[in-house]
Amino acid sequence: MDTQSSPSSATNTYRNPIIEQRADPWVYRHTDQQYYFTGSVPSFDYIELRRAATIQNLADAEPVIVWRKPDSGPMSHLIWAPELHYIHQKWYIYFAAAATDEIVDGLFQHRMFVLENDHPDPLQGSWIEKGQIVTPWDTFALDATTFIHQDQQYLLWAQKEPEVDGNSNLYLSLMANPWTLKGTPTRLSIPELSWECIGFKVNEGPAFLRKQDQLFISYSASATDHHYCLGLLTADIHSDILNAGSWRKSDQPVFGTAEAHSQYGPGHNCFTISEDGQHDVMIYHARNYKEISGNPLYDPNRHMRAQVIQWRSDGTPEFGRPVADTV
Structure with a gap:
């Protein structure tokens, strides 16, 4: 996301949670000044879109199911982390899916896929399956996001590289078109610090933010329980980002987790802009309880939330702590 707002000391103006039981939330403000939302649904079997004039009103917006998983094939299980993007006058949805819900060698079997829609309104028209995003390894891959920097389109994602220990690392690549990589991807980060390796060695859910003369990539780390948290990569805007x-x-x-606010495992964020265009806003999910029965991925109560970002004098973001529920 490219932001033009000035460094601010704004306080949070959103009543959280905004949308319940929607993990991996994605909010995009289009040129029509409307906010578009998508995220993982608890059943992991379809993709929905919502639209509203404000972030808060996404809670009451009518969901429109734009795609359902097939009964078999590489996209038939565990539909995760959809994102809506507008590229070259067309709409695209990036998402992860698997051919099975089986876990092999500690990993799900996800790959990344793309849908395309040339209708001006993404809640209408037909979504065409453009297929899998092919990377150098046919391994667990997910959380694809895309951005334009210096007139070049990039894909940013998480994947298991066979020779690297852990579940997933972060990768960046140029794109030949919205569903095809170009050149050799760069590995940006691996889970190596203690807080990235609790439960599982994970770097995933990357989100891009451009602010003045710096570039930022936030990402999620560790297991998806109360240990889940955000890390940050920073680069100069004029650097070679590959x-x-x-x-x-x-x-x-x-x-990360804020016990005093009863907010646990915040993560898988994205960035957008406030309704008045003055403040940068982080969208993320978190639970309001710590103890989880069974696999946390199947606990449905990761709710979509929003929080205004503060900015330090050196131009870096101050995310603070996840605010307490207000409803």
């Missing part, structure tokens, strides 16, 4: 050395990793999590 050079992993251009990116600096935060030593500590930049956003």
